[in-house]
Amino acid sequence: MSVISTSYMGMQLSSPVIAGSSNFTSKVDSIIEAEAAGAGAVVLKSLFEEQIVTLASSLSAQETYPEAEDYLQYYTRSNSIEDYLNLISDARKRVKIPVIASINCFSTRGWIDFAVDIEKAGANAIEVNIFFMPVDMHQTPARAEELYFSIIEKLKQKVSIPVSVKIGMRFSNLLNFAWQVHNHGASGLVLFNRFYEPDFDINNLSIVPAAVLSNPAEQRYVLRWVGMVSALNLEMDISASTGVHTGEDAIKYLLAGAKTVQVCSALYKRGFTVITEINNMLRKWMNDKEFSRISDFRGKLNYRNVDNPALFERSQFMKHYSSYI
Numbered sequence: 001m002s003v004i005s006t007s008y009m010g011m012q013l014s015s016p017v018i019a020g021s022s023n024f025t026s027k028v029d030s031i032i033e034a035e036a037a038g039a040g041a042v043v044l045k046s047l048f049e050e051q052i053v054t055l056a057s058s059l060s061a062q063e064t065y066p067e068a069e070d071y072l073q074y075y076t077r078s079n080s081i082e083d084y085l086n087l088i089s090d091a092r093k094r095v096k097i098p099v100i101a102s103i104n105c106f107s108t109r110g111w112i113d114f115a116v117d118i119e120k121a122g123a124n125a126i127e128v129n130i131f132f133m134p135v136d137m138h139q140t141p142a143r144a145e146e147l148y149f150s151i152i153e154k155l156k157q158k159v160s161i162p163v164s165v166k167i168g169m170r171f172s173n174l175l176n177f178a179w180q181v182h183n184h185g186a187s188g189l190v191l192f193n194r195f196y197e198p199d200f201d202i203n204n205l206s207i208v209p210a211a212v213l214s215n216p217a218e219q220r221y222v223l224r225w226v227g228m229v230s231a232l233n234l235e236m237d238i239s240a241s242t243g244v245h246t247g248e249d250a251i252k253y254l255l256a257g258a259k260t261v262q263v264c265s266a267l268y269k270r271g272f273t274v275i276t277e278i279n280n281m282l283r284k285w286m287n288d289k290e291f292s293r294i295s296d297f298r299g300k301l302n303y304r305n306v307d308n309p310a311l312f313e314r315s316q317f318m319k320h321y322s323s324y325i
């Protein structure tokens with residue numbers, strides 16, 4: 001019988017399928033449901049650096065006394081934080097699977113100290129979802145990337161639990177970036193976050209949100225980069241996020257070298273049973289292929305292990321299109 005347990009950033013998981021950060025992981029009851037469905041871990045809904053700061057400043061804008069402003073800033077911050085810390089400690093009491101806290105951030109200001117409280121509340125790890133929109137044409141890519149590294153470094157100085165970094169899809173040289181994320185102390189890299197994107201409504205001449213949920217086809221781009229980064233053999237586990245809707249999607253990411261996969265859109269479309277279905281299909285596929293554990297096939301199709309690594313590279317697409325009629 002095939003065993004689907006795995007390790008992720010030093011934690012033992014009963015399954016490589018993680019319930020990714022979303023509203024589905026913002027309440028203890030749904031975290032219990034995730035565990036019952038077979039999730040190997042949960043990443044909690046993010047605490048947003050932005051959310052705390054915006055809330056504090058919008059409330060304080062209504063006040064005229066500086067003391068009131070200070071109080072509101074403190075109050076809104078500590079309440080958001082307190083709710084979050086309670087969620088962590090309650091979840092830890094109610095489930096056995098690892099609980100990974102998540103912080104959505106774009107600077108090192110104001111929130112890093114709270115990571116200590118997150119660790120004290122019992123989180124097994126912290127996933128930092130780092131993103132800022134580079135809107136300054138004078139800022140070089142290297143300067144922009146330094147911000148990521150300083151966040152990781154400062155966080156690692158404060159906490160001893162593992163830290164993973166969740167990033168967006170676009171970097172000039174993702175392999176170098178991943179290597180540096182590792183060098184600055186991250187234990188995990190989540191490829192990738194999927195952002196809100198604006199779309200145009202040509203009838204109303206307005207800007208509208210593009211599809212909020214992913215589809216399996218979005219997996220292709222991620223598959224390539226999981227396969228490339230995992231081939232670096234860094235001591236940093238990769239978690240694949242984007243486009244996991246079925247067992248087949250999960251198996252592909254594991255073959256590319258991911259230690260875990262995260263599901264989010266699939267939960268919105270089909271609920272937690274999708275995790276049970278992915279686990280079942282993974283077990284069945286492993287049995288059929290006579291793999292007794294995940295390490296028997298993890299990374300088998302990554303850039304290092306395939307016979308023709310050029311298949312990962314763009315030239316193959318040029319060749320493909322030139323003969324495509």
Ligand SMILES: Cc1cc2nc3c(=O)[nH]c(=O)nc-3n(C[C@H](O)[C@H](O)[C@H](O)COP(=O)(O)O)c2cc1C
Nearest residue numbers: 020021022046129193194214241242243263264265
């Ligand atoms: C409604 C919704 C809420 C999300 N909230 C968060 C969040 O709080 N923090 C975070 O890091 N990612 C968040 N995500 C991103 C997901 O965790 C995930 O990385 C992304 O949706 C791609 O995975 P998927 O294809 O399985 O949806 C959210 C996604 C959705 C659709």
